[in-house]
Amino acid sequence: MExxxxxxxxxxxxxxxxxxxxxxFDGYDSCSEDTSSSSSSEESEEEVAPLPSNLPIIxxxxxxxxxxxxxxxxxxxxxxxxxxxxxxxxxKTKRFCSVSCSRSYxxxxxxxxxxxRLQVTGKPPTKKAKVLQKQPLVxxxxxxxxxxxxxxNQAKTKSAVSMxxxxxxxxxxxxxxxxxxxxxFKHAPMGTCWGDISENVRVEVPNTDCSLPTxxxxxxxxxxxxxxxxxLRYEGFENDSGLDFxxxxxxxxxxxxxxCAASGKPLVPPRTIQHKYTNWKAFLVKRxxxxxxxxPDFSQKVSESMQYPFKPCMRVEVVxxxxxxxxxxxxxxxxIGGRLxxxxxxxxxxxxxFWCHMHSPLIHHIGWSRSIGHRFxxxxxxxxxxxxxxxxxxxxxxVKEVDQSGEWFKEGMKLEAIDPLNLSTICVATIRKxxxxxxxxxxIDGSExxxxxxxxxxxxxxxxxxxxxxxxxxxxxxxPPRGYTKLPFKWFDYLRETGSIAAPVKLFNKDVxxxxxxxGMKLEAxxxxxxxxxxxxxxxxxxxxxxxxxxxGWEEEYDQWVDCESPDLYPVGWCQLxxxxxxxxxxxxxxESQSGSSKQKKxxxxxxxxxxxxxxxxxxxxxxxxxxxxxxxxGASDQESNGSANFYIKQEP
Numbered sequence: 001m002e003x004x005x006x007x008x009x010x011x012x013x014x015x016x017x018x019x020x021x022x023x024x025f026d027g028y029d030s031c032s033e034d035t036s037s038s039s040s041s042e043e044s045e046e047e048v049a050p051l052p053s054n055l056p057i058i059x060x061x062x063x064x065x066x067x068x069x070x071x072x073x074x075x076x077x078x079x080x081x082x083x084x085x086x087x088x089x090x091x092k093t094k095r096f097c098s099v100s101c102s103r104s105y106x107x108x109x110x111x112x113x114x115x116x117r118l119q120v121t122g123k124p125p126t127k128k129a130k131v132l133q134k135q136p137l138v139x140x141x142x143x144x145x146x147x148x149x150x151x152x153n154q155a156k157t158k159s160a161v162s163m164x165x166x167x168x169x170x171x172x173x174x175x176x177x178x179x180x181x182x183x184x185f186k187h188a189p190m191g192t193c194w195g196d197i198s199e200n201v202r203v204e205v206p207n208t209d210c211s212l213p214t215x216x217x218x219x220x221x222x223x224x225x226x227x228x229x230x231x232l233r234y235e236g237f238e239n240d241s242g243l244d245f246x247x248x249x250x251x252x253x254x255x256x257x258x259x260c261a262a263s264g265k266p267l268v269p270p271r272t273i274q275h276k277y278t279n280w281k282a283f284l285v286k287r288x289x290x291x292x293x294x295x296p297d298f299s300q301k302v303s304e305s306m307q308y309p310f311k312p313c314m315r316v317e318v319v320x321x322x323x324x325x326x327x328x329x330x331x332x333x334x335x336i337g338g339r340l341x342x343x344x345x346x347x348x349x350x351x352x353x354f355w356c357h358m359h360s361p362l363i364h365h366i367g368w369s370r371s372i373g374h375r376f377x378x379x380x381x382x383x384x385x386x387x388x389x390x391x392x393x394x395x396x397x398x399v400k401e402v403d404q405s406g407e408w409f410k411e412g413m414k415l416e417a418i419d420p421l422n423l424s425t426i427c428v429a430t431i432r433k434x435x436x437x438x439x440x441x442x443x444i445d446g447s448e449x450x451x452x453x454x455x456x457x458x459x460x461x462x463x464x465x466x467x468x469x470x471x472x473x474x475x476x477x478x479x480p481p482r483g484y485t486k487l488p489f490k491w492f493d494y495l496r497e498t499g500s501i502a503a504p505v506k507l508f509n510k511d512v513x514x515x516x517x518x519x520g521m522k523l524e525a526x527x528x529x530x531x532x533x534x535x536x537x538x539x540x541x542x543x544x545x546x547x548x549x550x551x552x553g554w555e556e557e558y559d560q561w562v563d564c565e566s567p568d569l570y571p572v573g574w575c576q577l578x579x580x581x582x583x584x585x586x587x588x589x590x591x592e593s594q595s596g597s598s599k600q601k602k603x604x605x606x607x608x609x610x611x612x613x614x615x616x617x618x619x620x621x622x623x624x625x626x627x628x629x630x631x632x633x634x635g636a637s638d639q640e641s642n643g644s645a646n647f648y649i650k651q652e653p
Contacts, residue, residue, distance in 0.1 A: 102557070166582070167246070171536070172224075172226050178521055180539065181194070197222075202292065214266075216268040217266065227522075228248050309358075316366065317330075325456070337578030366390040372435045372439050408434070414429070414502050416429060416465070416471055429445060435457070513545060519540060524537065524582060552585035
């Protein structure tokens, strides 16, 4: 047995030594699973180098594709009947021509009461935020010429999932789910100063268990947190959960202990327990002394965190959803919770739009494309429209500076990359062009358009590109080039056959932040294939900083690989906080989520949301009387955490 083991180890070392000649394992020691982080109107498009002429070419709906062996075959979409090249169809089964058809078919086969969340209703989710528009949009990353007409025609006849009746509180309670904490989302309101808001923190909230004609309040404690949402229990109920209720902790009716005293609002115990104690003053003094509460400026911090620098009429450069290889000029139409609705400048009816976060790597300042050598679509508009102005460059997310003077990425190098047209897969890819400032044009092997129109721009530090062997080391399925028949896929063989070398491992981003995500956590996530939509989602896998996001109620083929710091992930309750429409799980009927009490629904309708909040120390004064004002003073703070201090209620001697 020892001889066998020695032979195996020797063979393994020999094979690795052979692979090193292709650069496959250069600097790979730190990449195992144990590792912890142009003018818009003047510039013309750049020419893109053609693909090698020795590859067979196949045409499909006017789009040209190349395949290593020419064995592609044809397929018919089971949803819309479209006939095309089989390997260009969506998903592993190749039964559908697009994401839209696949989801629509899945929804219909389940006989669900809701249609695919991919589609458009034309009805805004709230009066405050007009999220869904009249004209359907193709997916941010999945829309290029091959899919465009089909997607638009299908979207006209279908509607988005109805949000009516869905309750995060009921969903979490009935399934014992855990939500990702707000501190996991640095780009979200309160993300950097959520501090120690946790269970047992006391707040003052409206008392709904009261027959008085005026609005009165009572003190409640946080029983459970789920993102921005908190399960509250009135003081005095002890272990009785009969009147527990969910609310958004950033709501306008949530206040720190002491707010009633400062505002002249009455504190009245709930009717159900009003006879439980004869001296409510003594009860509260005993219960609240030493307890945590929110700071007095909590509401102010909420409002401040909901202010965004991007404004309507600002001009930006953004990826062209029909040709991923280039950018176009777009104008900010609206801003909701930091998310931008961008309308391409040439859109006459203002329906050709695109959704993304203001920190998205897909948007840039005017002139960015020219400065790095990126392709750019010249605008037909010769001058800016009245009121439109270029967005200041400092408002955009900054990329990490890189040194390109030494060893650097080169055209033709191989790597692994998340497919921007199918975000559930990591594919064999090639660097097609090296741009300035560390940007790279990446193509997915085996499915590239001959004109390079589906190349995608990634920065060298992007968490969406990986060194050769990343998937194998981390036990992720690597998608081989379409039409590649030598399976199972082996990088060594492929590099030798293509005469290529692997991009050096040391050039990739290996930083892994302490993000705080755990498998099974719930959140709200943008469907990047249809970025208008934000859906109920779950973290199902974590590889370093890479998260696999599953959309509840949908098959795994719709999962998406997303970075832990992606601005397209949000805490539970973000949609409610900002007024954006949330798409519930596809398999959940509206009646299943209507089990919550009418009291909870009433609260949800009346709350207004502002943003950031913080924790405070208070002193409980002795002059506390049932039904009268409670006066509190600020006390000493405890150790700081995430920019917010712990504060405690103290009894004044």
